[in-house]
Amino acid sequence: MHQTHGTKADGTPITDEMVDAMADEAERGYDAVRKVSIIGIGAGDPEQVTVQAVKALNAVDVFFVVTKGTEQQELVDLRTAVLERYVEQPTYRVVEVRDPERSRGETAAEQRAAVAAWRDARAEQYAALIRDELGEDGHGAFLAWGDPTLYESTLTIVTELAARAHVAFDYEVVPGISAVSALAARHRIPLNRVGGAVQVTTGRRLAGGLTADADDIVVMLDPSCTFREVAGEGVDIYWGAYLGTADETLVSGPVTEVADEIERVRASEKERKGWIFDTYLLRRK
Numbered sequence: 442m443h444q445t446h447g448t449k450a451d452g453t454p455i456t457d458e459m460v461d462a463m464a465d466e467a468e469r470g471y472d473a474v475r476k477v478s479i480i481g482i483g484a485g486d487p488e489q490v491t492v493q494a495v496k497a498l499n500a501v502d503v504f505f506v507v508t509k510g511t512e513q514q515e516l517v518d519l520r521t522a523v524l525e526r527y528v529e530q531p532t533y534r535v536v537e538v539r540d541p542e543r544s545r546g547e548t549a550a551e552q553r554a555a556v557a558a559w560r561d562a563r564a565e566q567y568a569a570l571i572r573d574e575l576g577e578d579g580h581g582a583f584l585a586w587g588d589p590t591l592y593e594s595t596l597t598i599v600t601e602l603a604a605r606a607h608v609a610f611d612y613e614v615v616p617g618i619s620a621v622s623a624l625a626a627r628h629r630i631p632l633n634r635v636g637g638a639v640q641v642t643t644g645r646r647l648a649g650g651l652t653a654d655a656d657d658i659v660v661m662l663d664p665s666c667t668f669r670e671v672a673g674e675g676v677d678i679y680w681g682a683y684l685g686t687a688d689e690t691l692v693s694g695p696v697t698e699v700a701d702e703i704e705r706v707r708a709s710e711k712e713r714k715g716w717i718f719d720t721y722l723l724r725r726k
């Protein structure tokens with residue numbers, strides 16, 4: 442049945458379509474909700490920021506930048522450079538927050554308690570950012586190094602916050618090129634061999650020994666050159682530091698032959714720059 446909705450002030454009739462559009466608008470207004478994007482920006486090379494990430498960056502009102510200390514100022518600068526390069530209308534704000542201090546316990550139980558306290562402090566901090574720095578329909582973003590789904594706590598914290606619901610928001614994840622992909626590309630190798638499994642792990646877990654399940658093991662977060670302890674004859678290493686940046690350094694070869702060189706280069710680069718990011722693949726021959 443045809444319904445009439447009267448006329449506008451200028452005399453034109455109000456159609457069904459107009460009524461639907463007004464209802465949609467009202468609903469959007471009612472549902473106005475804060476939005477948080479977790480945007481992967483690649484592991485150092487600004488050319489490895491995806492088109493999807495650029496679109497997401499351009500939609501953001503407030504960027505939350507979590508800093509860890511002066512030694513990582515360069516990482517903050519790299520993030521700022523991505524914004525300057527890709528955001529067309531720089532109307533955004535940047536809010537910097539200092540990562541809460543993390544105490545180091547002596548025993549395993551103390552360490553677990555320290556990590557739990559640090560995670561809680563971080564969650565409180567992120568909740569305050571979303572609540573206090575975003576308008577009711579504001580759009581905030583965390584820039585995640587590499588890919589947000591790999592060894593990044595931001596996504597876990599944001600997911601937990603969304604579930605707790607003491608501040609309502611919607612969130613999205615924009616993938617990025619991880620240091621793992623960058624490492625393989627720079628060494629021009631596939632991560633797996635035909636039909637094989639790949640394990641991605643940390644230096645701490647690698648200390649338990651090479652797993653029997655994977656012939657290719659990618660190691661991140663290893664300040665101790667753990668490969669020296671667990672890999673010997675019959676294992677090749679493909680190592681990369683500061684991938685995608687002007688300081689990028691690559692070394693590869695049998696572990697027995699290149700371990701000393703990697704340790705030496707790693708120590709001197711860390712000394713020179715004050716920090717280091719390195720990733721490597723161990724490959725059983």
Ligand SMILES: C[S@@+](CC[C@H](N)C(=O)[O-])C[C@H]1O[C@@H](n2cnc3c(N)ncnc32)[C@H](O)[C@@H]1O
Nearest residue numbers: 484485587588619620661662683684718719720
């Ligand atoms: C907290 S994790 C973050 C990983 C990140 N989400 C990713 O997808 O690459 C930090 C670790 O990533 C690796 N990493 C990150 N950027 C790197 C880079 N440019 N070169 C070498 N390794 C890197 C290092 O192993 C470092 O210890």
